[in-house]
Amino acid sequence: MNTRPSLNGRTVLVTGGAGFIGSHLVDRLLVEGAAHVVVIDNLFLGSEANLADALASGKVTFYRDDAEIASSLDYIFERHDIDVVFNLATKALNYSFINPANAYDTNVKVALNLLELQRRGRFTTLCHFSTSEVYGTAVYEPMDEAHPRNPTTTYAAGKAAADLAVESWVRMFDLDAFIVRPFNNYGPRQNHQGLLAGVIPITAVRVLTGGQPEIHGDGTQSRDFIYVADTVDAVVKLFGVLPSGESVNISTDNQVSISELITRICAHYGYTGEIVRKAARPADVQCHNASNAKVNQLIAYQLTDFDTGLAQTLEWYRDRIGAR
Numbered sequence: 001m002n003t004r005p006s007l008n009g010r011t012v013l014v015t016g017g018a019g020f021i022g023s024h025l026v027d028r029l030l031v032e033g034a035a036h037v038v039v040i041d042n043l044f045l046g047s048e049a050n051l052a053d054a055l056a057s058g059k060v061t062f063y064r065d066d067a068e069i070a071s072s073l074d075y076i077f078e079r080h081d082i083d084v085v086f087n088l089a090t091k092a093l094n095y096s097f098i099n100p101a102n103a104y105d106t107n108v109k110v111a112l113n114l115l116e117l118q119r120r121g122r123f124t125t126l127c128h129f130s131t132s133e134v135y136g137t138a139v140y141e142p143m144d145e146a147h148p149r150n151p152t153t154t155y156a157a158g159k160a161a162a163d164l165a166v167e168s169w170v171r172m173f174d175l176d177a178f179i180v181r182p183f184n185n186y187g188p189r190q191n192h193q194g195l196l197a198g199v200i201p202i203t204a205v206r207v208l209t210g211g212q213p214e215i216h217g218d219g220t221q222s223r224d225f226i227y228v229a230d231t232v233d234a235v236v237k238l239f240g241v242l243p244s245g246e247s248v249n250i251s252t253d254n255q256v257s258i259s260e261l262i263t264r265i266c267a268h269y270g271y272t273g274e275i276v277r278k279a280a281r282p283a284d285v286q287c288h289n290a291s292n293a294k295v296n297q298l299i300a301y302q303l304t305d306f307d308t309g310l311a312q313t314l315e316w317y318r319d320r321i322g323a324r
């Protein structure tokens, strides 16, 4: 049974929409028939190139601005009659190691700005993106939605605070807002540059450009890697059915250790050189083995096989970076 009307014909705001998952979501919203998609992104990490196809549709308006600043959202809401907001704006987890306070702040402030706009009746539905990082290292496995929130980084603490904000605003003001909680996403368009790059892009780039892949710690730390198109597919389907105030994990049934992942990337590119061992990162979560029982009950959940998704991703980086 559908909880809310479809996205067809709606005007949608995506915060962080020039980023990795956000840009895939924008593409999918157009396929779903959204009348207009408005993106606010300060390009802290995202890029306008991620939106090239979407902008060419003529149905997307891009604002390079900061959703942490309430007045920047205010003028967008004055210009557009927005029905639905997907909140993805964030500054990557690794940023919290160099600027812990702002990594926390971004996650909290953007959520609060949106919740206050919604409380004032400026839009109908909020889909807020949480993260598996809010759970911290598993105290039981697989981690379901009732798992305690034990954030180990200020990034995750900000995301956990934003979750609690969404839940409390829903209880107090009867808003229509729900939380999706993806596990580790991978796929085309994930940032591959600088300190903030994720493990798959950074390893791909190192191998493609003649560098050496690295493993932090003993490499037994594991992650539940989900293909970005599967996350976006689940979010769009959940939009129709997830009750307000609820959260849901978006994950696979599989865990891949970092050692195994690096080995697979090396094998894909035919790299046989050294793998450099580095000290463990402080506050690195050891294990993220998720339960996807809830999402499976709610929607026709489709997951791309990891080998297929990883191969597509690694070929995307090869196309952009060249070599090997």
Ligand SMILES: NC(=O)c1ccc[n+]([C@@H]2O[C@H](COP(=O)([O-])OP(=O)(O)OC[C@H]3O[C@@H](n4cnc5c(N)ncnc54)[C@H](O)[C@@H]3O)[C@@H](O)[C@H]2O)c1
Residues within 6 Å of the ligand: 015, 016, 017, 018, 019, 020, 021, 022, 040, 041, 042, 043, 044, 045, 046, 047, 065, 066, 067, 068, 087, 088, 089, 090, 091, 092, 106, 110, 129, 130, 131, 132, 159, 181, 182, 183, 184, 185, 186, 191
């Ligand atoms: N990638 C993952 O594995 C993963 C896993 C779990 C949850 N998530 C969540 O999904 C969402 C999207 O993540 P992503 O991987 O696409 O990250 P991303 O960094 O690619 O995208 C986030 C976007 O937010 C923008 N941004 C940062 N601060 C902003 C601000 N103040 N105002 C406007 N825009 C701002 C960035 O420029 C970037 O384009 C995030 O909320 C993240 O916590 C991601």
